Amino acid sequence: xxxxxxxxxxDDLYSGYNDYNPTFDSEELENDVDFQQAVRTxxxxxxxxxxxxxxTAIGSRALGTSFGSRVPLVSSMxxxxxxxxQDGAARPMTAVRAAGxxxxxxxxxxxxxxxxxxGPAPPLEAKNEDTPEEKIKILEKKVNDLIExxxxxxxxxxxxxxxxxxxEAGRKERAxxxxxxxxxxAEHISLDLTxxxxxxxxxxxxxxxxxxxxxxxxxxxxxxxxxxxxxxLKVNMANIYVKQKNYPKAIKFYRMALDQISNAHxxxxxxxxxxxxxxxxRMGQYSDAITSFEHIMSESPNIKTGFNLILCYxxxxxxxxxxxxxxxxxxxxxxxxxxxxxxxxxxxxxxxMVIEAIKNDKLHQMERDLKVLAEKYIMTAAKLIAPAIETxxxxxxxxxxxxxxxxxxxxxxxxxxxxxxxxxxxQKDFNQAVETLKTFEKKDSRVKSAAATNLSFLYFLxxxxxxxxxxxxxxxxxxxxxxxxxxxxxxxxxxxxDHEKAAEFFKEALRNDSSCTEAxxxxxxxxxxxxxxxxxxxxFLKLHAILRNSAQVxxxxxxxxxxxxxxxxxxxWLMQVISVTPTDPQALAKLGELHxxxxxKSQAFQYYYESFRYFxxxxxxxEWLGAYYIETQFCEKAIQYFERATLxxxxxxxxxxxxxxxxxxxxxxxxxxxxYKDIHCKFxxxxxxxxxxxxxxxxxxxxxxxxxxxxxxxxxxxxEIREQxxxxxxxxxxRGRREGREGSAGSAGVSTPVLTPPKKTGxxxxxxxxxxxxxxxxxxxxxxxxxxxxxxxNSTKGERLSAKxxxxxxxxxxxxxxxxxxxxxxxVDPLGPHMERPKTGAKRRVEDDDFADEELGDDLLPx
Numbered sequence: 001x002x003x004x005x006x007x008x009x010x011d012d013l014y015s016g017y018n019d020y021n022p023t024f025d026s027e028e029l030e031n032d033v034d035f036q037q038a039v040r041t042x043x044x045x046x047x048x049x050x051x052x053x054x055x056t057a058i059g060s061r062a063l064g065t066s067f068g069s070r071v072p073l074v075s076s077m078x079x080x081x082x083x084x085x086q087d088g089a090a091r092p093m094t095a096v097r098a099a100g101x102x103x104x105x106x107x108x109x110x111x112x113x114x115x116x117x118x119g120p121a122p123p124l125e126a127k128n129e130d131t132p133e134e135k136i137k138i139l140e141k142k143v144n145d146l147i148e149x150x151x152x153x154x155x156x157x158x159x160x161x162x163x164x165x166x167x168e169a170g171r172k173e174r175a176x177x178x179x180x181x182x183x184x185x186a187e188h189i190s191l192d193l194t195x196x197x198x199x200x201x202x203x204x205x206x207x208x209x210x211x212x213x214x215x216x217x218x219x220x221x222x223x224x225x226x227x228x229x230x231x232x233l234k235v236n237m238a239n240i241y242v243k244q245k246n247y248p249k250a251i252k253f254y255r256m257a258l259d260q261i262s263n264a265h266x267x268x269x270x271x272x273x274x275x276x277x278x279x280x281x282r283m284g285q286y287s288d289a290i291t292s293f294e295h296i297m298s299e300s301p302n303i304k305t306g307f308n309l310i311l312c313y314x315x316x317x318x319x320x321x322x323x324x325x326x327x328x329x330x331x332x333x334x335x336x337x338x339x340x341x342x343x344x345x346x347x348x349x350x351x352x353m354v355i356e357a358i359k360n361d362k363l364h365q366m367e368r369d370l371k372v373l374a375e376k377y378i379m380t381a382a383k384l385i386a387p388a389i390e391t392x393x394x395x396x397x398x399x400x401x402x403x404x405x406x407x408x409x410x411x412x413x414x415x416x417x418x419x420x421x422x423x424x425x426x427q428k429d430f431n432q433a434v435e436t437l438k439t440f441e442k443k444d445s446r447v448k449s450a451a452a453t454n455l456s457f458l459y460f461l462x463x464x465x466x467x468x469x470x471x472x473x474x475x476x477x478x479x480x481x482x483x484x485x486x487x488x489x490x491x492x493x494x495x496x497x498d499h500e501k502a503a504e505f506f507k508e509a510l511r512n513d514s515s516c517t518e519a520x521x522x523x524x525x526x527x528x529x530x531x532x533x534x535x536x537x538x539x540f541l542k543l544h545a546i547l548r549n550s551a552q553v554x555x556x557x558x559x560x561x562x563x564x565x566x567x568x569x570x571x572x573w574l575m576q577v578i579s580v581t582p583t584d585p586q587a588l589a590k591l592g593e594l595h596x597x598x599x600x601k602s603q604a605f606q607y608y609y610e611s612f613r614y615f616x617x618x619x620x621x622x623e624w625l626g627a628y629y630i631e632t633q634f635c636e637k638a639i640q641y642f643e644r645a646t647l648x649x650x651x652x653x654x655x656x657x658x659x660x661x662x663x664x665x666x667x668x669x670x671x672x673x674x675x676y677k678d679i680h681c682k683f684x685x686x687x688x689x690x691x692x693x694x695x696x697x698x699x700x701x702x703x704x705x706x707x708x709x710x711x712x713x714x715x716x717x718x719x720e721i722r723e724q725x726x727x728x729x730x731x732x733x734x735r736g737r738r739e740g741r742e743g744s745a746g747s748a749g750v751s752t753p754v755l756t757p758p759k760k761t762g763x764x765x766x767x768x769x770x771x772x773x774x775x776x777x778x779x780x781x782x783x784x785x786x787x788x789x790x791x792x793x794n795s796t797k798g799e800r801l802s803a804k805x806x807x808x809x810x811x812x813x814x815x816x817x818x819x820x821x822x823x824x825x826x827x828v829d830p831l832g833p834h835m836e837r838p839k840t841g842a843k844r845r846v847e848d849d850d851f852a853d854e855e856l857g858d859d860l861l862p863x
Contacts, residue, residue: 132183139176143169143193147200159208166197166204173197195227202236211240231260235272242275247283251276270300277308286312301332307377314384322385326400329381330407334374336367375412378404382416383423393423414440414447421454434458441474449479456488468492483509483516490522499529517546524556533563551580555587567594585615592624601628612641617648626658635662653683660692669696680708685715 029035150165173194180189202217218237221230238253254276261268277292293309296302306329313322342359344352358364382404386396397420405413417436424433437458440451452475459468469492475485490505503526509519524539537560543553558573571594577587592607605628612621622645629638639662645655660675673696679689690712697705 132179132185136176136179136183136185139172139179140190140193143172143176143197146172147196150200150204154204154207159204163204163208163210166201169197170201191226195221195230199233202233206236206240209243211244214240232257232268234260235275238275242279242282247279250279254279266300270296274305274308277305281308281312286315290316297328301328303329303332303334303374303377306332307381310381310385314388317388319389322389323399326381326385327403330378330403330409332374334367334370336370375409378409378412379415379419383419386420386423394420397423414443418447418450418454421451425458430458430462446479449475449482449485452478453482453484453488456485456492460488460491465492465495481512483513483519486512487516487519487522490519490526494522494526499526502526503530515546517543520546521553528556528560533560536560537564549580551577551584551587554580558587558590562594567598570594583614585611585618585621588614589618589621592621596624616644619645619648622648630662630665635666638662653679653686653689656682657688657692664692664696669700672696673700684711685718687712687715687719690715 146165146169150162150169153159153162153165177189177194198217198221202214202221205211205214205217215237218233221227221233222237224230234253234257238250238257241247241250241253254272258269258272258276261272263269273292273296277289277296280286280289280292290309290312293305293312296305297309306325310322310325310329313325342355342364344355346352382397382400386400387393388396390396390399397416401413401416404410404416417440421433421436424430424436434455437451437455440447443451452471456468456471456475459465459471468488472485472489472492475482476489479485486505486509490502490509493505494502503523506519506523506526509516510523513519520539520543524536524543527533527536527539537557540553540556540560544550544557547553554573554577558570558577561567561570561573571591574587574591574594577584578591581587588607588611592604592611595601595607596604605625608621608624608628611618612625616622622641626638626641626645629635629641639659642655642658642662645652646659649655656675656679660672660679663669663675664672673693676689676693676696679686680693683689690708693708694705694712696702697708
């Protein structure tokens with residue numbers, strides 16, 4: 001122990017090591033006889049040195065060990081001791097050796113239970129992809145991935161990409177087969193993979209309408225005997241032949257597929273039989289089709305086959321079998337549960353939650369769709385066979401109604417009755433239709449509302465607005481949420497000029513059914529009448545978003561923008577109208593009017609000319625074209641347009657005068673003289689015609705000049721006398737009214753103006769008629785109201801056309817105009833208000849000639 005030095009107190013490097021459990025005291029080991037005996041007997045063959053007392057000293061502080069740069073002391077038996085000093089370096093003696101730590105000079109492995117001394121595990125050995133087996137596996141995975149990508153591309157509609165992926169899969173699959181054969185594993189070729197590749201490629205060819213290639217791919221599969229159940233692919237081949245309209249071959253392949261499918265696949269065989277029947281129908285072989293459909297109805301009846309069977313019986317005219325087939329149709333079980341199961345019947349919260357969850361699930365939606373489809377087929381079949389199974393359609397409808405009432409489709413009986421009324425309407429038997437609809441006044445609310453809606457519509461068309469209003473109220477009372485009833489009610493209010501109330505009904509219809517286009521269209525027209533143009537524009541823009549190709553909606557938008565002083569937008573919308581209906585003369589004329597207003601005469605002429613080509617009876621278009629040719633000094637071309645106007649309005653003298661004027665301006669005086677003479681024969685009191693005759697006869701030196709001059713003086717004198725009589729009559733009536741008012745005021749002591757009610761004039765009649773032409777559309781089975789004519793003052797029958805044509809002297813004309821007078825001409829448009837009639841861009845004015853002047857002219861210029 002003399003070489004063991006204690007640490008200096010001031011160093012205190014290992015303070016706390018002397019605080020230990022007495023159990024671990026090693027100072028008295030030399031005096032321990034048993035320990036010394038054990039050391040002596042076990043020296044040289046003992047196991048590697050480990051801690052005798054595993055654990056720590058005090059708390060979590062580790063015990064000091066004998067590791068370090070020191071030489072352990074050797075006991076009497078050669079055992080190294082702790083606390084040895086190496087190179088003169090002193091180390092304090094430790095009280096307890098830490099568990100698991102040994103002296104650096106001790107032989108044997110160190111304590112390493114976690115194997116951390118070995119370092120990290122070596123990396124996994126990489127696969128060798130150069131082996132044939134690995135190459136085959138990788139290539140097979142690529143083929144499967146390509147098939148999957150092809151199917152996914154087809155599901156999103158990328159048909160060309162799906163075909164490309166299918167072709168690539170085919171190429172890689174063939175490479176895979178060759179690789180297996182080269183490696184000597186031909187017996188391991190995957191037939192399932194080959195089948196999948198060929199089937200997918202054939203399907204993608206068929207989807208891309210490459211039918212010959214698809215048939216070749218199917219043939220490869222069908223002819224390979226190693227593919228099991230490949231015979232049913234002949235159904236796909238038959239479907240392709242149907243698309244190619246090769247019906248005999250399609251039937252052949254359907255029958256071949258039917259022969260190769262066992263009776264165990266009953267549903268598959270039924271579908272093939274149904275396809276065979278449909279192909280026979282397309283070929284016109286109804287007897288063979290009936291055989292197929294009857295077999296299906298006896299084995300596994302369904303709605304679609306029953307309907308097809310009725311069509312075949314109708315085609316061959318077999319009344320009795322039509323009745324039997326209809327009875328089979330309405331007795332086909334749909335296999336759906338009753339609707340009552342979706343109604344909560346008790347206070348059980350858990351069951352009510354289940355019912356609420358399944359009320360709108362996919363299964364219930366499928367059941368509803370199936371029921372709607374069945375009702376559609378039954379209604380269509382009844383309407384088809386009702387006129388054919390009996391001597392009259394009424395008896396046939398009655399038989400169908402009785403059959404339906406005794407079936408599971410009882411609620412369809414009322415719908416059939418309403419269809420019977422509609423059939424009456426198609427046959428122009430309005431009284432019977434009304435009587436049939438009136439029988440529903442005491443039925444349930446849904447049917448009553450539908451019948452009353454149709455009655456309101458019928459009376460509205462007959463302009464019996466009181467009855468229309470009555471039945472509209474009845475329909476609303478039966479079903480307040482019926483948008484058609486609200487629209488009819490709004491229409492009846494609209495024609496009574498209560499536009500604000502009509503707008504409220506249309507808005508309520510939209511609240512009940514936001515997709516009701518009729519209500520939105522009528523609301524736009526109502527706002528237009530109320531001069532709320534921005535709101536009307538908003539309505540029609542919304543409607544255009546729903547009905548993208550509606551010419552009526554686009555025309556209304558084009559009609560609104562000029563009122564908002566946006567001519568360019570109006571032109572753009574009219575161009576869209578022309579793109580949808582390129583032969584609409586009114587839209588073309590409106591475009592011509594707008595371009596004329598913008599000063600683009602050449603573009604206006606193009607649209608006016610196109611309008612004239614499609615409808616050569618529009619007097620406004622004819623007038624504009626004639627004036628355009630006169631303005632451009634092509635009087636010969638203007639003659640044909642004024643002659644057309646003469647044919648349309650033979651009682652209007654101004655068109656005939658314009659024809660004569662064009663002859664005269666073009667230098668054809670003889671033809672002009674003949675035309676004036678014809679005019680004088682038809683209108684002997686026309687002063688302008690006589691003046692032209694006198695001038696022409698004078699210039700041409702004809703003898704009739706004195707005769708025409710005498711007639712002219714006589715006509716002018718008669719005209720003066722007539723004007724004096726009219727003037728004196730007006731003065732007398734005015735004097736009488738004044739005296740009457742003075743007398744009344746004198747008797748009352750107060751001067752009170754007299755109010756007289758306005759007379760019902762032709763203009764008022766015209767306005768009411770225009771309203772009926774532009775009345776809002778209604779929602780009913782028979783509605784087709786056409787376009788709105790817009791502001792009726794622009795486009796009504798009996799419209800007053802004031803054509804004022806002003807004449808200016810030409811530079812080299814022998815005639816000069818003077819003494820302007822106005823000619824008024826009224827006409828009745830034979831077309832009637834179709835759309836809102838476009839106003840012509842230029843009105844014309846004629847200045848008549850003064851007899852005292854020596855020269856005469858009648859140039860046409862726009863006002």
